[in-house]
Amino acid sequence: MGNQGTGPDLADRIHGGWLGRIAGNMLGKPVEQGEVWTRERIDRYLRQAAALPLTDYLPEPADAADGAVLRPEWRQCVRGRIHGSCRDDDVDYAILGLHLLETHGFGFSTEQVGDLWLLRLPYLQTFTAERAAYRNLANGLKPPLTATYDNPYQEWIGALIRADVYGWTCPGDPRRAAALARRDAVLSHTGNGVYGAMFAAALIAAAFTAPGVRDALETALAVIPASSRLARTVRRVMSLHETRLPWEETLTTVSGESAGLGWIHTVPNAAVLTAGLLYGDGDFTRTLALTVRGGLDTDSNGATAGSVAGVLTGAAAIPARWKDPLEDTVRSAVFGFDGVQISALAERTLRLATAGP
Template identity: 55%
Template sequence: MTELGSGYSSHFHDAMQPVNLLVDEVRQRRETGYDVDALVQEANRTDPGDRDAVLDLVDRMSLAQRLPGWTYVEPDGLGDIEDTLDGRPAASAVPEAELTDRIGAGWLGRIAGCNLGKPVESGDYWTTDRIRDYLKLADAYPLRDYVPVLDPMPDGFRLVPCWPETTRGNVHGSARDDDIDYAILALHLLETHGDELRTEDVGRAWTRLFPIEQVYTAERAAYLNLVNGFTVPEAARRRNPYREWIGAQIRGDVFGYVHAGDPWSAAQLSYRDAALSHVGNGIYGEMWAAALVAAAFTASSPREVVERATGVVPPESRLAEALRDVLALYDSQVAWEVALGRVQERYGHYSWVHTINNAAIVALALLWSEDDWMTGVGRVVMSGWDTDSNGATVGSVLGVLTGTRGLPEHMIAPLEDRTRSALFGFDHARISDLAERTVRLAVQRRR
C-alpha cells in the first residue's frame, strides 16, 4: 500500500484546506475498501501547495474501485436502510406524567456530560493512559467530578484551552459547545417544522444560524457545499472525507426526547438531519443515538437500551458489528477495563472522531455504568477519543433512564440552569426552558 509523502498531513481535519481533504479522503476510501494507490502515487508527484491540483485528486477519489472481498452492506437511503432491518423496534408508551422529569434529566445530563469531557477532548493526545495518569496525579481517579486543574501543570500534560470554564470549581453555567448547539438547533427545527422536517430545512438553518468556523469536519464540508450551490445528497458527499465521522451522532438526542419510547420514529426523523452531511455509518450513528434516547424512556436497563437502539442499524454494517461486539463483551462478564482494551484494539484504527469507535465506547460505558449516571459518564470520558461528545450522549441517555433523582448535584448545580451557544439568537439559553419546550413538543405529538 502506497503512503502519502511527508508534504501531506492533516492534524486539524479542516474541510477548507485541500491537503486536509486529500489526506482524510485517502483514509476514508481505504477504510471503506477502495483501491486508491494510483491516486496516492500521483499525489506524491504533485505539489501539496497547488490547491487546484490537490482538489482535483480529491474529486477523482470518487472514481476509485472497491477491492474484492468487501462484505458489508451499508446503504444511504432511508428505505434501503429499513429494508436491511429485521423489523422496526417496537414503540412503548411513556406516561405523560414522566416526560417532564425524564426530558429535563436528559438535557441536564447531556450538558453536564459534555462539559465533563471538554478539558480532555483531543483524542490523539488525551489517550486513555494519559487521562488515567493525570487523574491519578490529581487524586481524582476514577473520575467522579469535573476534571481538576493541577497547578503547576505537570510536564507531559496540557488541558484543552476551554479548561478555565469546564474544570472543577470553574464551571459557572455551561460552556459553549457544538454538542449543545446541535441539540438547541434540533429543538428549533422541530418547533418550526415538526415531523415534516426535511433535510433541506436543516441546511437552511445551518447557513442562517451557524458561523462556519463553529462547525467542524463533516458539517463544515457540507456547509461549504451548500454555500457553493450544491444540494442534497451531493452536499454530504462532495469533498467530504468526514462523512462517516461522529458529527451526526451528536445531533440525535432531541429527536429521541420528542419521540420518547419510539426508537424507530426517532431514528427516522434523525435520518433527515444526518443525511445533510453524512453517509453510511455516519447516518446510522445519529439514528442509533436518537434511538438510544427514545428507548431509555421505557427500558428497564442500559442493556435493553443498547439492544433496542441497535435494531435501527443495518445489521451487516460495520457499526452494527461493533455494537454486537460490545454486547458480547458485556455478556461475557469481563471487567470494564478489559472490555475497553479490546474495543480499542479492534477499532482504534479509526480517527478519534469517527462514528464507529466512539459509538462502541458509548455502548461500553452504558453497559458498564452499573445503573449510575456518574459511573457511566466518568467511564466514557476516561475512555478517551471524543470525550465531550461521548460524555454528552452517555449523560443524556442515563439522565433519561434514571431521571433527575439519578443526577449528581455536584455536576448539575454548577451549570446554573444556563448554557452558551454559537447559534445566532440562542446564546444564554435557560436549560429549564429548553426542557420545557421539548416536553411541549413530546406532548403535542401524542395528541
C-alpha cells in the same frame, strides 16, 4: 409514550436528558483530543490529582505539562470554576434541532436543516463533516451531494451528536426517532455516520421506557443494518461485557479491532459509549466517568452517555454536583439562544414530545 409506571415523569426525564448531555459534554471537554489524551493519560492525570475514581468534573491539572495540552477552554470546565455551561457544538446542535422542530415540525426536510444552519450557525463553529456540508450548501449544492462532495469525514461522529433531540421528542418510539435523525444526518454524512445518528436517537428514545441500559441498546440496534460495522462493534462490546470482562480489557480489545479509523470516527466512539453505558449500569456518575475515561471524542461521548443516563434517572435524581455548577444556563453560538435556561429548553422539548406527530 413515556414511562407509564412509577419513576420519573416525562418532564423530569427530558430535563434529565438535557442536563446529562451538558454535564457530560463539560466533563469531557478539557481532554477532547484523542491522539493526545489516551485512556492511560487521562487516568494518569486523574491519579496525579487524587481524583480516581472520577465522581465529579475534572480537577485542575496537577502538572503544568498536562495543563498545556488541555483544550483552551479547560478553565471554564473544571471543578470549582464552572459557572454555566461553556459553548460547544455538542450542545449547539441539540439547540438547533429543537429550533428546527419548532420551526418546521416533524415533517422537516433535509434542505430545511441546511437552511437553518446557514441562518443560525456561524461557519467557524462547524467542524469536519459539518463544515464540508456547510461549504457545499453555501456553494449551492443540495442534499445528498452536500454530504458526498469533497467530504472525507462522512462516517465521523458529527451526525451522531445532532441526534439527541429526536430521541427526547419521541419518547418510547425509537423507530420514529431514528427516521428523524436520518433525515438530519444525510445532509452531511453517509454509511456508519448516518447509522450512528439513527442509533443514538433510537437509544435515547428507548431509554424512556426500557427497563435498563442493555434493553435500550438492543432496541437501538434494531433500527440500523445488522451487518454494518457500527452494529457489529456495538454487539461486540455487549458480548464482552456479558462475559464479565473488566471495562479496561473490553475497551482494549475493541480499540485493537477498530484501529486506524481515527479518534473522531463513529465506530470506535460508539464502542466507548456502549462500554460506558453498560459498565455504568444505570448509575449516572459512573456512566459519565467511565465514558469520558474511555478517551477518543471525550466531550461528544460524555454528552451522549449523559443524555441516555439522564433520561434513565430523570433530572431530580442527578447528583447536585453535576447540576448546580451549570446554573441552569447554556452558552450557545446558535443565533438567538445564547444564555438560554436549560429548564426552558427542556420545557420546549416537552411541548414537542407531547404534541403528537
